[in-house]
Amino acid sequence: MKSNSQPIKLFLVVAFSCTSLLVSLIPVLAKSTDDSSVSDAYGGLRLRSNPKTTLAQATTFNQPQLPPGPAPGGRVRGGAKRGGGCKLSKLDLTALVPFTEEANSVINVWGQTTEERPSWFFYVPYTKDLPYAVKFVVQDQNSNDIYQKAIALPDKPGVIRVSLPTTAPALALNKQYNWFFTINCDQQKNSPPTFVQGVIQRVKLNPATVKELRMTEPLKRYAIYAQNGIWYEALTILAQLRQKNPQDAALQAQWRNLLSSIHLDDIAAEPILSDKP
Structure with a gap:
């Protein structure tokens, strides 16, 4: 033992x-x-990882190919020139839209929407104390105006939203429309206005994607639109989320990522001034 x-x-x-x-x-x-x-x-x-931060980091905007036919052309920035009537500013008038630059330095400004009456966003460096005439115009492929509106300058420089109202004709599916945002700084109209312009096309998503969009929350809807190359809805949703949650670091990061993806890094830090159509 x-x-x-x-x-x-x-x-x-x-x-x-x-x-x-x-x-x-x-x-x-x-x-x-x-x-x-x-x-x-x-x-x-x-x-x-925070799920919102992970989604923000993972989301990329898939810019679609240019539509067939003549190149859209366009102008994403409208810079003031000395003697042109517009007050010189740190940043130019800028359209928050995708664009490509071809080998011959031609700029093509083009994006897709699924909405009959979408929203556009513009960075405006001028304020309401300046006597500048501002106008937004949408034209069909035959250069006929389908909508035009005088735009009030904001209280301070920043990003503003312009939307087609319910009284405006709806954008037709698979049709291209030209849009113009012009600022005439010369009251005598002896100098050309500063302006930005581009082409928008309304497209239709497949039924499975539409169903997914209906059943998910806004940040995921933003990601779905961005991944499917639908610029205008992606930008609008993200802008609305940022306005509702101005201190949200993940949304701020995604806003920077989105604008950086279309080479508009300098606009990313500017305030969003209005969410009204």
């Missing part, structure tokens, strides 16, 4: 030690599943 007592004692000590170690680890393991932090491969501590 004496010869067997030593191994038995050693086994009991080892078993007790393992049990104690397991018990001490249970709260730690439980905490790690509930906590917002996880350990990396090197044993360090890193924060678990």
Whole structure:
């Protein structure tokens, strides 16, 4: 009996030690599943990704190919020139729209919408204390005006929203429309206005995507539109989310990412002034 007592004692000590170690680890393991932090491969501590931040980082705007036929052309920035009547500003009048620059330096400003009456966003560097005449115009492919409206300058420089009202004709499917945003800074009209212009086309998404859009929350709808190359709805949803949550860092990051993807980094920090049609 004496010869067997030593191994038995050693086994009991080892078993007790393992049990104690397991018990001490249970709260730690439980905490790690509930906590917002996880350990990396090197044993360090890193924060678990916020779902909103992850979505923001993962979302990219897939710019569609130019439509067949003549190049859209256009102008994404309308810079003031000395002697042109417009007050010089740090940033130019800018349309928040996708554009491409061809090898011959021709700019094509073009984007898609699914809405009959979409919204446009413009960075306006001028304020209402200046006597400038501002106008927004939409034309069909035959250069006929289907909508035009005088636009009031904002209280301070920033991004404004302009929408087609319910009284305006609806955009037809698969038709291209020209739009113009002009600022005439010369009351005598001896100098040409500063302006931006581009082409918009209304398209139809497949039924499965439409169903998905109806059943999800706004930030995911933004991601779906962006991934499907639908610029105008993606921008509008993100602008609305930013206005409702001005301190949300993830939304701020996504706004910067979206504008950077179309080479408008300098506009990303400018305030969104109005969410009214």
